Amino acid sequence: MEIFSIRDIDIDNKRVFIRCDFNVPKDEFGNISDDRRIRAALPTIRYCLDRDCKIILGSHFGRPKAGEWNEEKDSLKPIAKRLHSLLKMEIKMANDVVSDDTIKTAQNLQEGEILLLENLRYNPGETANDSEFASRLASMADVYINDAFGASHRKHASIFALPEHFKKGEKAAGFLMQKEVNFFDKMIKSPARPFVAVIGGSKVSGKLEAMLNLVDKVDKLVVGGGMAFTFLKALGHEVGNSLVEDDLIEDAKKVMQIAKDKGVKFYLPVDVVVASEFSEDATIKYLPIQEIPQTWMGLDVGPATNRLFRETLNDAQTILWNGPMGVYEMDKFSKGSTMMSHYIAESHATTVVGGGDTADVVQRAGDVDEMTFISTGGGASLELLEGKLLPGVEAVLKSRA
Numbered sequence: 001m002e003i004f005s006i007r008d009i010d011i012d013n014k015r016v017f018i019r020c021d022f023n024v025p026k027d028e029f030g031n032i033s034d035d036r037r038i039r040a041a042l043p044t045i046r047y048c049l050d051r052d053c054k055i056i057l058g059s060h061f062g063r064p065k066a067g068e069w070n071e072e073k074d075s076l077k078p079i080a081k082r083l084h085s086l087l088k089m090e091i092k093m094a095n096d097v098v099s100d101d102t103i104k105t106a107q108n109l110q111e112g113e114i115l116l117l118e119n120l121r122y123n124p125g126e127t128a129n130d131s132e133f134a135s136r137l138a139s140m141a142d143v144y145i146n147d148a149f150g151a152s153h154r155k156h157a158s159i160f161a162l163p164e165h166f167k168k169g170e171k172a173a174g175f176l177m178q179k180e181v182n183f184f185d186k187m188i189k190s191p192a193r194p195f196v197a198v199i200g201g202s203k204v205s206g207k208l209e210a211m212l213n214l215v216d217k218v219d220k221l222v223v224g225g226g227m228a229f230t231f232l233k234a235l236g237h238e239v240g241n242s243l244v245e246d247d248l249i250e251d252a253k254k255v256m257q258i259a260k261d262k263g264v265k266f267y268l269p270v271d272v273v274v275a276s277e278f279s280e281d282a283t284i285k286y287l288p289i290q291e292i293p294q295t296w297m298g299l300d301v302g303p304a305t306n307r308l309f310r311e312t313l314n315d316a317q318t319i320l321w322n323g324p325m326g327v328y329e330m331d332k333f334s335k336g337s338t339m340m341s342h343y344i345a346e347s348h349a350t351t352v353v354g355g356g357d358t359a360d361v362v363q364r365a366g367d368v369d370e371m372t373f374i375s376t377g378g379g380a381s382l383e384l385l386e387g388k389l390l391p392g393v394e395a396v397l398k399s400r401a
Contacts, residue, residue: 001185002398004172006044006145013111015054017141018044018174019158019392021148021376022059022079030072034363037150037376038082044147044174045087045114054109056140057083058097058158060121060151080116091116097123098136106140126157131164133157138165147174149181150355150377152392163395173396176376181393183373184384187352192317193219196349198309198340200225201323201357204248208255209386210322215258220265220312224301224325224336228269231256237289240274241297267312271302273326273333280330300326301336310343319344322354322382324361337361345370354381 020041027033048055064074080091092115094102106115120126125133134157138144144166146152152159163171173181197218199207204227215221223231226243233239234252259266270289274296275282286302287293301309313319321344325336338361344351345367353362353371356378362368375381383390 001181001393003178003181003393003396004398005178006047006172006174009143009169009172011048011053011143011145012051013053014142015056015106015109015140016048016143016145017056017058017137017162018048018145019148019151019162020057020059021150022057022076023061023150024079026078030078032078032082035082035086036359036374038079039086040176040376041147041174042086044145044176047175048145049087049112049114052111053143054106054111055114056106056109057114057116058120058137059117059148060126060156060158061119062121064119064121074119074122076116076119083114083116087114089114094118097126098133103136103140120156120158127154129155129157129161131157131161134161135165137162142170144171145174146171146392146396147176148392149177149375149380151380152177152377152390153380153383153388155391160391160395171396173393177392177396179373180375180377180381181384183352184375184381187318187320187350188217188385188387191217192350194316195318196220196222196313196316196320198222198224198313198319198321198344199323200227200321200325200337200340202226202243204230204245204252207323207382208248208251210382211255212258213385213387214320215255215264216262218264218320220267220316221259222267222309222312224269224305224309224340225323226298226326227323228301229298231268232289235268238292238294239289239298240292240294242272242274242292243297265312267308269298269301269305270308271304272298273300273302273336274298275332278327280332282332284332299330300333306336306339309340313343313347313349316347316349319347319349319351320354320385321351322358322385324357328357328361328364334364338365341365341367354378354385 328337
C-alpha cells in the first residue's frame, strides 16, 4: 500500500493545512492528562516549520453537536497552550472554523507561523463530509497533509472531502500517518513468525471482522476480555452473568473452526476472576471456567490463564495486542491486562499495540518504552486489521492520484 509522503511533495514556503488528531483525554479539571497524540504530530509540524511554511492545524475534539458545544469542554484552546509549551513558539488560535475572518487570518500567515482552527466538529459540515465546508477549508492552504491516523477511518470532510480539492503533488500523508499505515501493512503482509495476535475487549461484535481476517494470517490467536465468554459459551461452558453476545455464538464457532482447519493455535482463558456484581467493592473468587456460578460474572482472566498466555508468547517473533484482558479500570480486575502488558513488553518480539484502551493499559503498566510501536488510533487500527481501506488513506494513495 503506497501512499504519498510529505517528503514526496514540494511544500517550501507554502501554506500547509495539516489534519491532526488532537482528540486527547482530559482530567476532571480540564487539564490534558495524556498528550501522546499531540507529541506524535510534532515531527510533521517541525518539518513544515523547517521549510518556512505557513501552517494551519485542524482537528476535532470529542463529539460536540453543532450549535450545542460547551466552550470550556470542547474548545481546542488547551491544545494551543500545550503546543505552545512543546514548540516554544506562539500558536495563533482561531475563534471558529471557517468564518471569513478565520480564512483571512490563514491566508495572511507569515513564514513560520501556526494557526490552530477551533474544533472542526463545531461545524456540521465536518461529520457530514460536506463539500462546501471542505472547499472553505481548502481555500486556506496550498497543500494538504493528513497526519490524523486516529480519525482516518471516518469519512469526514477534513479527512475525505478536503483532499479532493487538491491536485496530485499538493496532498500527502504526514510522518505519523505514514508510520502507522506502513507498520500495520508490513505486519499483516510479512510478519516475522511465529505471529501471535492477542485480542481482548468487551465484545466480539467490535472485533469479529478483524479476527476473521487475522485468523488467516497468524500462528496463534489468544482471546481474553469480556469477548472470551461468547467463545466459552459456544464451547458449552456455563458463564453465569458474564457478558455474552448470544447472536454471535455461531460466529465464534466459525472463528474457532477456521483456526482449527488452518492449524492456528487458539487460546481461551482457563480460569477467571468472578464477582457477584459489577463493582469495585464486590466479593470476588478465582475459579476455573468450568465452575462459574450462574449468578456471578467474569471480569478478568485468572492466574492460571496469565501463566498460560505467557507461555504462548515465549517463541513469538511478532505480537499484535488489541484489547484489554478484563475491566482494567477497576483495580480488582486489572491484573490480567497489566500482566499481559508486562509479558509482551518483556518479549523479544516486534510488539504492536492497538490504540485506545490497549494503549491506556500499556501506559498504566509503565511499559510504553518497551513496546516497538503503539498506535494512536483504536478504531482506525482495528479497521486496518479488518483489511479495510481507510478513507484517509484512500485520499493519499499513489495509485489513486
